[in-house]
Structures are given as structure tokens and as C-alpha cells.
Amino acid sequence: MKKKYLITLVVPLFISFFGSAQQDKLEQATKSYDRYAYIDAQKIFLKVAEQGYRSADLFQKLGNSYYFNADYINAVRWYKELMLDYEKETKPEYYFRYAQSLKSIEAYEESDKYMNKFYGAKSEDLRAKNYQDAPDYLRKIDFQSGRYKVKNIVANSEYADFGPAYYGERLLFASARDTGVFVKRVHEWNNKPFLDLYVGKIKEDSGELEGVKKFNRRINTKFHESTPVFTNDLKTMYFTRNNYNNGNYSQDENGTNKLKIYKSTLVEKGVWSKPEEIRFNSDQYTVSHPALSPDNKKLYFVSDMPGSYGHTDLYEATIAEDGTLGDPRNLGPEINTEGREAYPFVSKSGNLYFASNGHIGLGGLDLYVTKIDAAGNIDGIYNLGNPANTPQDDFAFIINEDTKTGYFSSNRDGGNGDDDIYKFTQLEELREDCEVTLTGVVKDKDTQEVLPESQVTLFDENNEIVETVKVGVKATYNFVVECGKNYFLRADKQAYNTVEELVSTPKVTETITIPLELEKTIKTAQIGQDLGKVLNLNPIYFDFDKYNIRNDASVELAKVIAVMQEYPTMKIDVRSHTDSRGNDAYNKILSSNRNKSTIDYIVTKGKISKDRLTGKGYGESELVNKCANGVPCSVEEHQLNRRSEFIILEY
The missing domain is CATH 2.120.10.30 (TolB, C-terminal domain)
Structure with a gap:
């Protein structure tokens, strides 16, 4: 059976301090895969965005891809787009990343604006706040005693x-x-x-x-x-x-x-x-x-x-x-x-x-x-x-x-x-009053296997490196940090996606466990595999009882189009499914109409030859869970069955 390797990055392979030498090594390594195709997610997402498609997810991923590489000028560009149209659905972490990027280009006033929003949104985590309550002075003195x-x-x-x-x-x-x-x-x-x-x-x-x-x-x-x-x-x-x-x-x-x-x-x-x-x-x-x-x-x-x-x-x-x-x-x-x-x-x-x-x-x-x-x-x-x-x-x-x-x-x-x-x-050096220990294990997100030799970096709230460690055979890390402050944990490993976690430390001595799970940047994509899962596409949604392509669906389909344009011999079988609610026969017709709309959109918008696409509507005949006719299920459970699949037939 043929295998192809597809890069599914939503953030870059390396952050800036790995440097070009490691990137050269990766390029050399990729050449050894003679029969494999490599899809650079940043390249695909950038192409989609420059074609005019807009979504919060798209701009987050693009902003992250530059932010993690310390390319703050481009990070500002895409985070700005995120804030302009999708601020209400933006997580607080993006306020901070945008603010940090703005500081790097000396846009201090604008940075302060988003730092204030960040603190407002995360005030429950005690970030960047001075101690406002009277200190527990007896506990603090006892903490230093005996030295x-x-x-x-x-x-x-x-x-x-x-x-x-x-x-x-x-x-x-x-x-x-x-x-x-x-x-x-x-x-x-x-x-x-x-x-x-x-x-x-x-x-x-x-x-x-x-x-x-x-x-x-x-x-x-x-x-x-x-x-x-x-x-x-x-x-x-x-x-x-x-x-x-x-x-x-x-x-x-x-x-x-x-x-x-x-x-x-x-x-x-x-x-x-x-x-x-x-x-x-x-x-x-x-x-x-x-x-x-x-x-x-x-x-x-x-x-x-x-x-x-x-x-x-x-x-x-x-x-x-x-x-x-x-x-x-x-x-x-x-x-x-x-x-x-x-x-x-x-x-x-x-x-x-x-x-x-x-x-x-x-x-x-x-x-x-x-x-x-x-x-x-x-x-x-x-x-x-x-x-x-x-x-x-x-x-x-x-x-x-x-x-x-x-x-x-x-x-x-x-x-x-x-x-x-x-x-x-x-007998002992000064103990940092109220010490917080950050600890965890670096693992493969999909297999849950530990990842020795991963690099874990601790950043302060000004994006300055505090400490960097390379984990051992058990892939564990430990950092002792101050209380009541903001830190970032960033994990990297060659051939894996960079991941970052924002941590707000409490005001009491405590050990906080934060697992760091890395996703492979190069994943095996076999013929017969769903391209949607390989690309980690968001669900393709349709309005109730309709089959026209919505704006949010068009962004995801643009990613499929970009891949098919990148690999002109690739053929895809589009499979459309509904949940079990409604008449079986009607659901079959509805899914067929949605399938046809999806294929027509890819052919028309992407100028993709129609003979590279096949498809069928399956109605409710291939459910992924128990939610058949008459079985009580939640809205979320039914939603899992309303899906589109893009099965790779050949390259």
C-alpha cells in the first residue's frame, strides 16, 4: 500500500533560536523520502488567507506560525486581522501574544491596550497583580526559618x-x-x-x-x-x-x-x-x-x-x-x-x-x-x-x-x-518566598509516548527566556518560579509542532503539573485516509435543511483546494453524512445535495478537474456513535455524525 507523508503544521517546525542549521537538516531529511509528499501548513494557510478567506482559526494559526519563529512583524499582521474581526471569539492568550508582538516593533501604546484586555480577561488567574491583601507574614518568616x-x-x-x-x-x-x-x-x-x-x-x-x-x-x-x-x-x-x-x-x-x-x-x-x-x-x-x-x-x-x-x-x-x-x-x-x-x-x-x-x-x-x-x-x-x-x-x-x-x-x-x-x-541559601514548581512530562499528542531530548523553555511575561532544559529519558521538566506572576512554557522537538502553555502562578507555595503534548509535524497519510483529519480541518457545516456552502465552510474547503492544487495528481472521494434526526430517505437526499455542492465548490473555486473528485451522500447510514433513530443523544453527539470526509484515492 502506498504511503505519503503530509506536514500538518499549525505552527512552525522550529522557533527562532534553533536557527537555520537545524532547518537545513530537516530539508535534507525530507529529501530521503523519495515517494512522499510534504505539505507545509503555513504555506497552505497563507495561500488561503491571501485569496481572501477569513476565519479566527486561520488567523490564529498564521499568527502563531510567525510568533513562534520570532517574526513579530508578520505576527502583528495576522493577529491584527484576528482582533479586527474575531476579537469576541479570541482566547485571552492571543491578547498577550499580540501585545508581545507589538512591543517588539515598539508599538507600546497599542501593546498596553491589549495587555489591559489580557489582564482584564484573566484577572481570576491573578496575573500581573501586586499583592493586594495583607501578607501572611508569620508564614513567610517561618518559610525562611532554620537557615x-x-x-x-x-x-x-x-x-x-x-x-x-x-x-x-x-x-x-x-x-x-x-x-x-x-x-x-x-x-x-x-x-x-x-x-x-x-x-x-x-x-x-x-x-x-x-x-x-x-x-x-x-x-x-x-x-x-x-x-x-x-x-x-x-x-x-x-x-x-x-x-x-x-x-x-x-x-x-x-x-x-x-x-x-x-x-x-x-x-x-x-x-x-x-x-x-x-x-x-x-x-x-x-x-x-x-x-x-x-x-x-x-x-x-x-x-x-x-x-x-x-x-x-x-x-x-x-x-x-x-x-x-x-x-x-x-x-x-x-x-x-x-x-x-x-x-x-x-x-x-x-x-x-x-x-x-x-x-x-x-x-x-x-x-x-x-x-x-x-x-x-x-x-x-x-x-x-x-x-x-x-x-x-x-x-x-x-x-x-x-x-x-x-x-x-x-x-x-x-x-x-x-x-x-x-x-x-x-546552612542554606535564601529561599525565594512562596516558590512555585512547574513540572510535567513531554509526550506525543497522538501516541502518548514520552519524548526524550525535547527542549522546554521557560519565558517570563516580557517574553524573555528565564531557563531552558533538555528533558531526559523520562521526558520530565521542572522549573522553580515566583508566585503571582505570568510565565510561558514552550516545548520543541525536531519533527514536532511547537506548543506553548501560558501559566499564572498562585500566591502560595505549590507544585503545578502541566503536561506538554507535541503533535508531529510530519504525519503518515495513507491512501484511504481522510484528508480532513490529516489537515485537522474544522467541521464543514451547512445551515439547517440547506446545502449551500457557508462562509465558514468555504475557509476549510479552501484548504482542500490548496492541497489539490499543490498536488495535481491527487484524487479525492468526498463523502457527506447527516445525523439520524429526520426521515432516513430525506437525509439521504439532503446529504447527496450537500455532497454535490461541496464537489461543485471545489471544482469551480479551485479550478480543479472534475474527474479528480468523486462523491456520495450517505445520509445517516454510517454513524460514528450510538445515536441511531430513537436513541436519545445530546446536540454535541449528533453533531459528530454531521460530517464531511475527503478520502484520498490516489496521488
């Missing part, structure tokens, strides 16, 4: 010890231990003196401190010094001190002593220069708790200067090559609140850690982390969870990301004194 192993260090005294800072292989911190004065810190210092900087060597095996002593006499004074930070070369330090000008204890107009940041440079081993104020210190507001970016080009600090959102805010300033500071920039309302933000630290990877009582936490000051890029954009704010945070004050967090160890300060229960320094080991 640290925490221990109080032996070097703590019965007095205040806090504000650790790395100094090479040593650790600096503030303490009131040698003064005999118990210093109570309430988020900032009060005006009690005698808080100095101390230094100790970090033991490599335990992280404990040995040889703890006062730091440098030029730096320590009779007033408070705390929260130091050093440049990478250890030759420049910034630290916090009370407003202390020329030995005088200065106050603002309300009689309050403010904090200032001072800078000192290493003159020679063990000798530091006289500390100098940084340029935006003031007697009227606090500037404190300095931190440096990994490249030492930015200074982060805390202030309540005019323009702050709350009690104290986090700021940054650029550091020029000559060491001069640029103007302060508030880090904005995503980080800063009406409460208190303090004690910044920027890790080697660029994570910004800070303490706050303005963000929802466990009580007092809690520790938080966020990612801040070069432009100052914030990527989420996460509470570090327990045991890093407690109902008491937890603050001044530092970490060595190479060793996954670090220190922070806390006045939690069980410590040695007021504030203690705790060392920690990080």
Missing part, C-alpha cells in the same frame, strides 16, 4: 557588645566592657559615654575571638565609637561617633547629641590619621552606621536627614577615585518605612542586609536582606527568619559568603549582657 546555626561567642562581656565588622582576619566591634558602664541601646545610642572599638583575631576552626583588646587610641575617645567598616585594602576606615568637634560634645537646637560618620586612613602600620567628618554630617541630624559596596565605590549609611521617610532611613553615596563623596540618595520606600532602618551591610555578592522595625517581623529590630542593583532597584525584601531573628532586637549582620559564616548582634534572652555578638553558620 542558620547560631551561637553566642565566648568573647562577649556582661556589658554591651555589638556592631561586628571584618578587619582582614580579625573582627572589630563596639563594647562598654572596660568602662564598667552598662550601655542600654534603644535602636540608637543614648548619650552615655565610654563605648569603644575592640579587636580580636578570628579563630579559623571555631569563629571565636582570641586576644581581644582595644583598637586604636587615635580612633577611640571618651565618647561613643561604633560600627566601623574598612576598604578592601584595609587602609581606610569609616566609623560612627558622637558629634564631637574639637573635643567638644556638640548638640542640636533641641539639645540632642547626634551621631556622625568619621573617616580615617592608615598612615603606617598601627598608625591611623586623625578622623575627619564626612561632608554631609550635620549638627541637626544623625549620619551613622557606614557600610561599603564590594567594589568600595558606594558608601551606605543611616540618617534621619530631611527627606527621610521614617525615623531613620538607609542612604547611599558614591565614592569618587579621590575619595570624595557624592550627594546622598535615599534608597526609597521599598526599603525605608516610617519606622527605623539601620545597620546596613553589603555582602560580596551584592546582598544588602539591614535591620528594621518598620517591616513586619517578629518584634523589635529584625534582620532583612534584599538585592540592590547598580541602578538602585530593589529585588524583594526577605526576613531572615528564626533563629537569626527573635522577638528582641537583632541587628548588625555581617557575612563571609565564601565560608558561609558570619556574625550579628542581639539582645535576645540567654545572652551574657545587654547586647551580645552571635556567630552563625549559614
Whole structure:
């Protein structure tokens, strides 16, 4: 028996990033099928559309065929036709695809229009919406809990010890231990003196401190010094001190002593220069708790200067090559609140850690982390969870990301004194709060066989690739994504039709299973097979008790005509069927008339020789289900029997 192979694509073989090399391979492969015919569905559909035929299905398929190949100009052309005449019957996914295509040609205003329609139509899926309800903060904190192993260090005294800072292989911190004065810190210092900087060597095996002593006499004074930070070369330090000008204890107009940041440079081993104020210190507001970016080009600090959102805010300033500071920039309302933000630290990877009582936490000051890029954009704010945070004050967090160890300060229960320094080991990286796992199996749509070596690509809502995987022998994929966002899953495999699924993730941690079923782009079409099934034609409908060709039927018949024009030796037997409702004899006549109309249409419109077509009306004699005379059936079940078949007789 002869066999022919027909391409039944409704979308292209490959998306753009497969490239021409793979297409060349396919072309070479097709040449090996000496006796087979190949029908390019895109070519057929394009030919039909350019002949003036219109339908939602036709424009969807054409738009998709270009969209999946990243040919957005042509995708816009056909999606636009879809929206002009068939918007009411268009699925929301096409609003999004059209909007994405419009963005690619910089038609932003029009794109926004269709994005709004898309969101409106899919609002039940929580797409592109910000969290509108109050967050489940206890669940979120619990989600991050357990990532640290925490221990109080032996070097703590019965007095205040806090504000650790790395100094090479040593650790600096503030303490009131040698003064005999118990210093109570309430988020900032009060005006009690005698808080100095101390230094100790970090033991490599335990992280404990040995040889703890006062730091440098030029730096320590009779007033408070705390929260130091050093440049990478250890030759420049910034630290916090009370407003202390020329030995005088200065106050603002309300009689309050403010904090200032001072800078000192290493003159020679063990000798530091006289500390100098940084340029935006003031007697009227606090500037404190300095931190440096990994490249030492930015200074982060805390202030309540005019323009702050709350009690104290986090700021940054650029550091020029000559060491001069640029103007302060508030880090904005995503980080800063009406409460208190303090004690910044920027890790080697660029994570910004800070303490706050303005963000929802466990009580007092809690520790938080966020990612801040070069432009100052914030990527989420996460509470570090327990045991890093407690109902008491937890603050001044530092970490060595190479060793996954670090220190922070806390006045939690069980410590040695007021504030203690705790060392920690990080057991696990930050968990993306509310993680959603997308998983599934890639299968052949017709056979349900798994398809190893398929490529699955995850796109974000801006059509940017997030991740791409090639599935293994079990053809399974897994992606961990964010909650409350839109993603696209796209599956590809050579000789299979590209498929795409739009996913809106929930706002709770969840695993979503999404099977990806691919349809072969090359299908076997034997003599005796229905061309309508090969081409996946929509049903050929007639009006009740009539046999004239309707507009929607003409679109499907145009596809048959295009195939017969492409293959001039092909012969088709047209078979027309009715359902069982009505008189048997009448149905036979009606189906015969419809059959004749169908053949005449193909011959006339397609200029197809009549001897290439045969046909017959079968009435209700060849039902495909149980719905014979007298058997109760639904409208949908009867509809399955009202069908047209285009049986291939020869090529």
C-alpha cells in the first residue's frame, strides 16, 4: 500500500533560536523520502488567507506560525486581522501574544491596550497583580526559618557588645566592657559615654575571638565609637561617633547629641590619621552606621536627614577615585518605612542586609536582606527568619559568603549582657518566598509516548527566556518560579509542532503539573485516509435543511483546494453524512445535495478537474456513535455524525 507523508503544521517546525542549521537538516531529511509528499501548513494557510478567506482559526494559526519563529512583524499582521474581526471569539492568550508582538516593533501604546484586555480577561488567574491583601507574614518568616546555626561567642562581656565588622582576619566591634558602664541601646545610642572599638583575631576552626583588646587610641575617645567598616585594602576606615568637634560634645537646637560618620586612613602600620567628618554630617541630624559596596565605590549609611521617610532611613553615596563623596540618595520606600532602618551591610555578592522595625517581623529590630542593583532597584525584601531573628532586637549582620559564616548582634534572652555578638553558620541559601514548581512530562499528542531530548523553555511575561532544559529519558521538566506572576512554557522537538502553555502562578507555595503534548509535524497519510483529519480541518457545516456552502465552510474547503492544487495528481472521494434526526430517505437526499455542492465548490473555486473528485451522500447510514433513530443523544453527539470526509484515492 502506498504511503505519503503530509506536514500538518499549525505552527512552525522550529522557533527562532534553533536557527537555520537545524532547518537545513530537516530539508535534507525530507529529501530521503523519495515517494512522499510534504505539505507545509503555513504555506497552505497563507495561500488561503491571501485569496481572501477569513476565519479566527486561520488567523490564529498564521499568527502563531510567525510568533513562534520570532517574526513579530508578520505576527502583528495576522493577529491584527484576528482582533479586527474575531476579537469576541479570541482566547485571552492571543491578547498577550499580540501585545508581545507589538512591543517588539515598539508599538507600546497599542501593546498596553491589549495587555489591559489580557489582564482584564484573566484577572481570576491573578496575573500581573501586586499583592493586594495583607501578607501572611508569620508564614513567610517561618518559610525562611532554620537557615542558620547560631551561637553566642565566648568573647562577649556582661556589658554591651555589638556592631561586628571584618578587619582582614580579625573582627572589630563596639563594647562598654572596660568602662564598667552598662550601655542600654534603644535602636540608637543614648548619650552615655565610654563605648569603644575592640579587636580580636578570628579563630579559623571555631569563629571565636582570641586576644581581644582595644583598637586604636587615635580612633577611640571618651565618647561613643561604633560600627566601623574598612576598604578592601584595609587602609581606610569609616566609623560612627558622637558629634564631637574639637573635643567638644556638640548638640542640636533641641539639645540632642547626634551621631556622625568619621573617616580615617592608615598612615603606617598601627598608625591611623586623625578622623575627619564626612561632608554631609550635620549638627541637626544623625549620619551613622557606614557600610561599603564590594567594589568600595558606594558608601551606605543611616540618617534621619530631611527627606527621610521614617525615623531613620538607609542612604547611599558614591565614592569618587579621590575619595570624595557624592550627594546622598535615599534608597526609597521599598526599603525605608516610617519606622527605623539601620545597620546596613553589603555582602560580596551584592546582598544588602539591614535591620528594621518598620517591616513586619517578629518584634523589635529584625534582620532583612534584599538585592540592590547598580541602578538602585530593589529585588524583594526577605526576613531572615528564626533563629537569626527573635522577638528582641537583632541587628548588625555581617557575612563571609565564601565560608558561609558570619556574625550579628542581639539582645535576645540567654545572652551574657545587654547586647551580645552571635556567630552563625549559614546552612542554606535564601529561599525565594512562596516558590512555585512547574513540572510535567513531554509526550506525543497522538501516541502518548514520552519524548526524550525535547527542549522546554521557560519565558517570563516580557517574553524573555528565564531557563531552558533538555528533558531526559523520562521526558520530565521542572522549573522553580515566583508566585503571582505570568510565565510561558514552550516545548520543541525536531519533527514536532511547537506548543506553548501560558501559566499564572498562585500566591502560595505549590507544585503545578502541566503536561506538554507535541503533535508531529510530519504525519503518515495513507491512501484511504481522510484528508480532513490529516489537515485537522474544522467541521464543514451547512445551515439547517440547506446545502449551500457557508462562509465558514468555504475557509476549510479552501484548504482542500490548496492541497489539490499543490498536488495535481491527487484524487479525492468526498463523502457527506447527516445525523439520524429526520426521515432516513430525506437525509439521504439532503446529504447527496450537500455532497454535490461541496464537489461543485471545489471544482469551480479551485479550478480543479472534475474527474479528480468523486462523491456520495450517505445520509445517516454510517454513524460514528450510538445515536441511531430513537436513541436519545445530546446536540454535541449528533453533531459528530454531521460530517464531511475527503478520502484520498490516489496521488
